[in-house]
Amino acid sequence: MCSVCGCATDAARIDGHVGEPANAGAQGHDHGHDHPHDHGHGHGHGHGHGHGHGHGHEHEHEHEHEHEHEHEHEHEHEHEHEHEHEHEHEHEHRHGDGRALHGVHAPGVSAERMVSIERDILSKNNAYAAANRARLREAGVFALNLVSSPGSGKTSLLVRTIEALRERLPIAVIEGDQQTSNDAQRIRATGAPALQINTGRGCHLDAHMIAHALDGVPLERGGVLFIENVGNLVCPASFDLGEAHKVAVLSTTEGEDKPLKYPDMFAAADLMLLNKSDLLPHLEFDAQACMVNALRVNPRLQTMVVSARSGEGMQAFYDWILARASAAAAAAAAAAA
Ligand code: MG
Secondary structure, three states: OOOOOOOOOOOOEEOOEOOOOOOOOOOOOOOOOOOOOOOOOOOOOOOOOOOOOOOOOOOOOOOOOOOOOOOOOOOOOOOOOOOOOOOOOOOOOOOOOOOOHHHOOOOOOOHHHHHHHHHHHHHHHHHHHHHHHHHHHHHOOEEEEEEEOOOOOHHHHHHHHHHHHOOOOOEEEEEEEOOOOHHHHHHHOOOOOEEEEEOOOOOOOOHHHHHHHHHHOOOOOOOEEEEEOOOOOOHHHHOOOOOOEEEEEEEOOOOOOHHHHOHHHHHHOOEEEEEOHHHHHHOOOOHHHHHHHHHHHOOOOEEEEOOOOOOOOHHHHHHHHHHHHHHHHHHHHHHHO
């Protein structure tokens, strides 16, 4: 469950492991590691009940919601909970919770309670992210989390980057999309190993998914791990995956005010790539204004204007990666010595 928008990731799977939810509880498969799963659970139940509930659990948790609302909801959902998976876990799921970020309310749940639920989810994510970061640091792998709207050109940018850098350093990719493994296939066509995570109804990757995915990609010292997040400028901003940097990709076919409209993402990023610069002559996009907007949101943001199609500006990105990957490798070597 996304603590931001309330979307579910119960149907998430990693490269063909159907039914492997990667964020909340990992039903249906054995973990070698222990999760800090205690699921604080406050059950917001936003009533109005959009309630996707692709999953089916037994709900034995202690709802404290007071239900003073008028309940005319027509239940377009059938709520029969047919359990497409047989989870044996006894932890309580957090559905309905979240929704607290950014001023979302749930009737019957106090603001304090909502804040504590949100804090709980994000702190669990942060625990996984810290473990991922430690693992990557120890391995000497430089990890980037690419975030953007759908269609900004992240995969094309990765393909070009891999083609340019594959002789220089080992590269692995984790792809996140709601459905299909199209992007992982595009990456594999370059010869780089790629693992696809499908988040189902989920709108972002979380650190728990990445913890599993790290078992499935080669982590070589001096290498780069690209994580292409689900196309979404909102929720991925809140979820640290353990990356060294978030890289926000914005394209010239979007509005130059995107950084102002979605400030959290640009505040969370360390580098912004303004992609599709080859289209600038055909558009009314004001690249200068876009940069000003981005820097207003995040004065420390580095920016580059690039075209994954023509290659314009890409060398600066390659150099940025190479310098940092080699520093990560050197730090791992020093720590291991
Ligand atoms: Mg893509």
